[in-house]
Amino acid sequence: MGFMCVVLVLVFLDFTCGNPALNIIRYREDVDEWLNKVDNDLLEFNQICTKLTWDMMVYGADENAKTKTKAIAQARLAWKNKICDVHFNSELLTDEQKRKLYLLCRGPKFTEASAKVEMEVLSLMHMAYDLQVCFNSSAPTPLEKLRNPEQDNFGYPQPGECLMAEPDLEYLIKRQDFNPDQLAFLWYTFYDNIASSMREIFPRVVKSQNIVASANGYEDMGALWRDELEMPDIELQVEEFYREIRPLYEIFHSVIRHKLLIKYGREQIDPTGLIPIHLTGNMWGQNWGALIGLFFSSNKSLDLDKRLKEKNWSVSEMAEEAEDFYTSLGLPAMTDKFWKYSIFEERENSTMCHGTAANMFNDDDYRILLCAKVNMEDFYVIHHEMGHIEYNMAYAHQPAVYREGTNSAFHESIGDVIMHGVMVPQHLHRLNLLTDEELLSPDIDMFLLLHQALSKIPEIPFGLLVDEYRWNIFNGKIAEENYNKVYWKMNEELRGIKAPEVRSEEFFDAGAKFHVPDNTPYIRYFLSSILQMQIFKGLCDLSLFGKFQNDAGASMKAEEIKMPLHRCDIYGCKKCGKLLEQAMSLGVSVHWTQVLKMLTGQDYISTKPLLDYYLPVYEWLKKYVEVNDIPIGW
Ligand code: X8Z
Numbered sequence: 001m002g003f004m005c006v007v008l009v010l011v012f013l014d015f016t017c018g019n020p021a022l023n024i025i026r027y028r029e030d031v032d033e034w035l036n037k038v039d040n041d042l043l044e045f046n047q048i049c050t051k052l053t054w055d056m057m058v059y060g061a062d063e064n065a066k067t068k069t070k071a072i073a074q075a076r077l078a079w080k081n082k083i084c085d086v087h088f089n090s091e092l093l094t095d096e097q098k099r100k101l102y103l104l105c106r107g108p109k110f111t112e113a114s115a116k117v118e119m120e121v122l123s124l125m126h127m128a129y130d131l132q133v134c135f136n137s138s139a140p141t142p143l144e145k146l147r148n149p150e151q152d153n154f155g156y157p158q159p160g161e162c163l164m165a166e167p168d169l170e171y172l173i174k175r176q177d178f179n180p181d182q183l184a185f186l187w188y189t190f191y192d193n194i195a196s197s198m199r200e201i202f203p204r205v206v207k208s209q210n211i212v213a214s215a216n217g218y219e220d221m222g223a224l225w226r227d228e229l230e231m232p233d234i235e236l237q238v239e240e241f242y243r244e245i246r247p248l249y250e251i252f253h254s255v256i257r258h259k260l261l262i263k264y265g266r267e268q269i270d271p272t273g274l275i276p277i278h279l280t281g282n283m284w285g286q287n288w289g290a291l292i293g294l295f296f297s298s299n300k301s302l303d304l305d306k307r308l309k310e311k312n313w314s315v316s317e318m319a320e321e322a323e324d325f326y327t328s329l330g331l332p333a334m335t336d337k338f339w340k341y342s343i344f345e346e347r348e349n350s351t352m353c354h355g356t357a358a359n360m361f362n363d364d365d366y367r368i369l370l371c372a373k374v375n376m377e378d379f380y381v382i383h384h385e386m387g388h389i390e391y392n393m394a395y396a397h398q399p400a401v402y403r404e405g406t407n408s409a410f411h412e413s414i415g416d417v418i419m420h421g422v423m424v425p426q427h428l429h430r431l432n433l434l435t436d437e438e439l440l441s442p443d444i445d446m447f448l449l450l451h452q453a454l455s456k457i458p459e460i461p462f463g464l465l466v467d468e469y470r471w472n473i474f475n476g477k478i479a480e481e482n483y484n485k486v487y488w489k490m491n492e493e494l495r496g497i498k499a500p501e502v503r504s505e506e507f508f509d510a511g512a513k514f515h516v517p518d519n520t521p522y523i524r525y526f527l528s529s530i531l532q533m534q535i536f537k538g539l540c541d542l543s544l545f546g547k548f549q550n551d552a553g554a555s556m557k558a559e560e561i562k563m564p565l566h567r568c569d570i571y572g573c574k575k576c577g578k579l580l581e582q583a584m585s586l587g588v589s590v591h592w593t594q595v596l597k598m599l600t601g602q603d604y605i606s607t608k609p610l611l612d613y614y615l616p617v618y619e620w621l622k623k624y625v626e627v628n629d630i631p632i633g634w
């Protein structure tokens with residue numbers, strides 16, 4: 001969600017627009033009037049900033065755009081400093097007024113000088129990531145040596161060819177027909193290029209970030225990021241959540257390692273050790289969906305990517321299908337401007353390719369930017385981004401200060417909730433991605449659950465890793481000279497993953513993940529992985545098809561026996577859409593516990609729905625481990 005992220009940075013930078021300096025406001029009514037004015041300014045800033053950010057993402061950041069951004073940022077920081085300097089007689093403030101003031105004034109505090117440094121270092125990070133790699137055309141390259149005439153090298157980069165790191169190399173590393181050396185070469189090409197430039201920049205980022213965080217009373221930038229989530233003991237809570245999920249991850253890890261051992265042999269895989277990241281089918285080892293073939297031999301398997309392609313859908317037709325799911329719930333369709341301005345595919349001159357949803361804060365102007373292809377992973381990304389847009393639309397009537405998710409983890413979870421509704425046999429059958437026979441086959445549940453598990457379970461420890469790591473850099477627990485060593489040590493401890501070979505301090509490998517150069521907090525995805533299952537369960541309980549029906553036709557009253565969560569078909573459930581809409585429409589006007597209570601009946605985060613959802617996979621993996629005598633853990 002690069003866009004929201006960049007904008008957030010700018011939102012915190014803020015505009016001028018002369019509000020008369022009211023340094024002490026004594027009356028409630030005056031506070032309301034003042035807040036209304038401030039809100040109008042905020043809306044205007046958001047409109048200007050989002051337009052600038054969108055244009056920079058789409059057309060690149062030329063000098064003109066940079067100058068404009070700088071000017072707006074300066075104006076905005078002056079504005080924010082001014083409004084946050086106003087004093088109130090707090091006994092007179094209503095709870096609503098207090099919440100607005102908290103929301104307006106949280107985040108970093110800039111001076112002209114610190115804003116300048118911050119913008120410089122953030123822009124350097126972006127340049128390090130938005131990278132095109134050109135493969136050497138003269139000297140014999142590792143690429144040449146790796147080219148195997150016996151093998152289908154189709155798609156392997158040719159000497160002289162230039163590719164974007166994300167998404168082109170990211171896409172290639174999924175290929176299961178490349179050999180381990182070829183996969184390692186792709187991985188090194190991505191990481192060596194990005195992580196070496198990031199090594200020099202990141203310490204400057206840390207310094208700059210901590211200055212602007214402590215200027216507003218936070219201990220460091222990690223504390224500032226955590227504040228947005230409004231979970232006071234979040235560091236302990238996320239540890240506890242992962243402790244609950246870890247047995248599922250470990251058994252899953254062990255079975256995948258065993259399958260990789262069969263495929264690649266002991267030369268590549270240590271049967272009791274760590275999984276090499278470049279063999280996970282993903283540049284960051286966060287999504288193992290490309291490994292589904294390890295479980296189902298290709299001729300027998302149900303290749304959903306292939307089926308999607310056979311439908312001859314374009315990417316925008318995939319987006320229409322996603323929209324259809326949302327409208328089936330009674331949620332609004334995408335707007336005309338969405339279809340007019342959104343970018344779905346990689347362009348010749350694309351600079352930014354990470355999936356992004358943009359709220360332009362302007363009537364019905366919402367957009368997404370993707371470099372998608374026709375495959376299931378990008379079908380997911382489309383649903384994910386549309387979830388952001390539905391959230392944006394639901395709170396559009398709120399004052400500008402409330403037009404955010406109740407916290408960022410909720411914003412990340414909506415589209416994923418919907419995607420869980422897509423990945424049930426009934427809906428895939430509705431999309432003609434499953435035949436009648438497959439719908440009724442007893443194996444279909446396990447296939448889809450494994451598909452979901454491969455795509456989503458590795459994201460959980462990765463979500464924790466990216467931010468625990470950065471929190472510990474911001475608070476000084478990780479010293480600069482150990483940045484990379486600690487990163488790989490945490491990879492080992494938290495998720496049993498290693499680099500192809502030991503990495504030196506010449507690199508800052510965490511910087512090869514988009515959200516690090518984009519300066520976007522990442523724990524939201526960890527929390528979303530858990531929350532989305534809770535919310536999906538909340539919706540499932542409301543839907544008719546969340547329950548087994550009584551004797552065919554005898555009564556339309558649903559039995560109280562619940563449908564297993566992984567089979568819950570929420571498509572068309574108007575009650576579900578209504579509840580989602582009500583919850584999302586509150587924006588950040590209320591604390592997230594209230595929103596979660598509406599959606600699930602509980603006001604706390606629980607891993608139970610996630611563990612229940614995967615229970616059949618867990619049982620299946622346990623048996624598999626016993627039968628094959630597979631060691632667990634690393
Ligand atoms: O960044 C994203 C979205 C945009 S908010 C495409 N995601 C995370 C990632 O790619 O690392 C979605 C899942 C995790």
Ligand code: ZN
Pocket residue numbers: 001384385388411412
């Ligand atoms: Zn997102």
